[in-house]
Amino acid sequence: xxxxxxxxxxxxxxxxxxxxxxxxxxxxxxxxxxxxxxxxxxxxxxxxxxxxxxxxxxxxxxxxxxxxxxxxxxxxxxxxxxxxxxxxxxxxxxxxxxxxxxxxxxxxxxxxxxxxxxxxxxxxxxxxxxxxxxxxxxxxxxxx
Numbered sequence: 001x002x003x004x005x006x007x008x009x010x011x012x013x014x015x016x017x018x019x020x021x022x023x024x025x026x027x028x029x030x031x032x033x034x035x036x037x038x039x040x041x042x043x044x045x046x047x048x049x050x051x052x053x054x055x056x057x058x059x060x061x062x063x064x065x066x067x068x069x070x071x072x073x074x075x076x077x078x079x080x081x082x083x084x085x086x087x088x089x090x091x092x093x094x095x096x097x098x099x100x101x102x103x104x105x106x107x108x109x110x111x112x113x114x115x116x117x118x119x120x121x122x123x124x125x126x127x128x129x130x131x132x133x134x135x136x137x138x139x140x141x142x143x144x
Contacts, residue, residue, distance in 0.1 A: 005084075011053035012040035012089045012126070013065075014073065014133055015099075020112040021130065022099065023122065024060070027108035036113075036122040038089075049088040061110065063097040073133045078125055079143035089129045 015022040015038070023036040041056035043049065049072070054065045074089040101110045113119060115134055118127060125142045132140055 008080075008083055008085045009043040009049065009052070010040055010085060010087050011043065011049045011056060012038050012087060012129070013053055013057050014038060014089060014091050014130065015061075015095075016091060016115065017112075019115050021115055021118075022061070023111060023113050023119070024101070024107045025109035025111075025121075026123075027106055029106050032123045034121060036109075036119055037126050050090070053088070053090050057095075060103055060107070062100045062102045063095040065092050065095050069093040069095075073138065074129050075139050076125065076129055077139075077141045079141075087125070087129070089133060091133075 021038070023038060025036050026033050039057045039060045041052065041059070043052040044055075047055070050067050050070045053070060054067065057063060057065055069092045070090045071093070072088055072090050076085075076087040076089070078085045078087055099110070101107050115130065118130065128140065128142060132138070
């Protein structure tokens with residue numbers, strides 16, 4: 001059997017309303033702690049990128065999404081320290097439930113920020129993906 005190269009996949013949600021995006025500050029995770037990101041997580045396998053997004057968003061901020069309401073707005077091929085990743089950034093047309101911080105042990109702030117005035121302490125590749133989303137650019141490469 002041939003051992004083939006494997007990517008790590010992750011899904012991210014850009015929850016946008018009134019030109020503001022929901023950001024969560026990472027806390028005690030061991031990765032980018034103190035910096036803002038968006039609800040996101042690794043794909044578990046045997047799930048699509050949209051299914052993974054639905055699962056992660058429910059786990060992190062408690063809202064329910066429908067597959068048909070999710071739209072992939074940016075894909076990033078990213079080189080991390082020891083691996084390569086494919087990141088799927090999505091928006092949703094609607095959601096059900098109330099936004100809450102379901103993981104206070106991993107997130108110490110959940111706030112809305114203007115798309116035009118993002119905080120300085122934001123995960124670098126997430127900030128780039130947000131800018132690409134605003135500019136209508138649907139693919140990028142990062143970390144090469």
